[in-house]
Amino acid sequence: MCFFDQHRFACGDWKWGHFRQHCNREYRIGETCGMKLIMQTVAVGQKCKLCEKIDTKMRRRTAEVDRISRWQREGSKFRASIEKAMEIIRGLDAEVYELSCERQRRLQGIGSAH
Ligand SMILES: [Zn+2]
Structure with a gap:
């Protein structure tokens, strides 16, 4: 479970943002485990x-x-x-x-x- 930012748009839609932090299930350098979790939600002023x-x-x-x-x-x-x-x-x-x-x-x- 690796941590990513979440970008939330004014319309309520969202997308994944920057990668933030690996979890301890990381098995290869530079790779995420594939399970995304939200680190923080970033409000985007416009619609998607x-x-x-x-x-x-x-x-x-x-x-x-x-x-x-x-x-x-x-x-x-x-x-x-x-x-x-x-x-x-x-x-x-x-x-x-x-x-x-x-x-x-x-x-x-x-x-x-x-
Ligand atoms: Zn939208």
């Missing part, structure tokens, strides 16, 4: 990369939805633009879904040694 990516895409999505409702008030003039914006939104939805799946996988995988 995945959540930041999701936020960026959600902001873009909100902007597209705003554009569509603005265009819709103009009648049929912007029909092609609306179609295009809806296509962008569908793409963003798929990307956000992928990112949240990745986040879920990471949350499940981080408990194990590697």
Whole structure:
């Protein structure tokens, strides 16, 4: 059981930080035993990369939805633009879904040694 820092992000996600201390089960110089324990928790002021990516895409999505409702008030003039914006939104939805799946996988995988 070797000790590592834990970096906790503003979104509640976390990752392993620096290696801090070997335990007495260390069997080879320079290697950890594979069991990670938390030495200290370091608060990180921002969200993790995945959540930041999701936020960026959600902001873009909100902007597209705003554009569509603005265009819709103009009648049929912007029909092609609306179609295009809806296509962008569908793409963003798929990307956000992928990112949240990745986040879920990471949350499940981080408990194990590697
Ligand atoms: Zn996160």
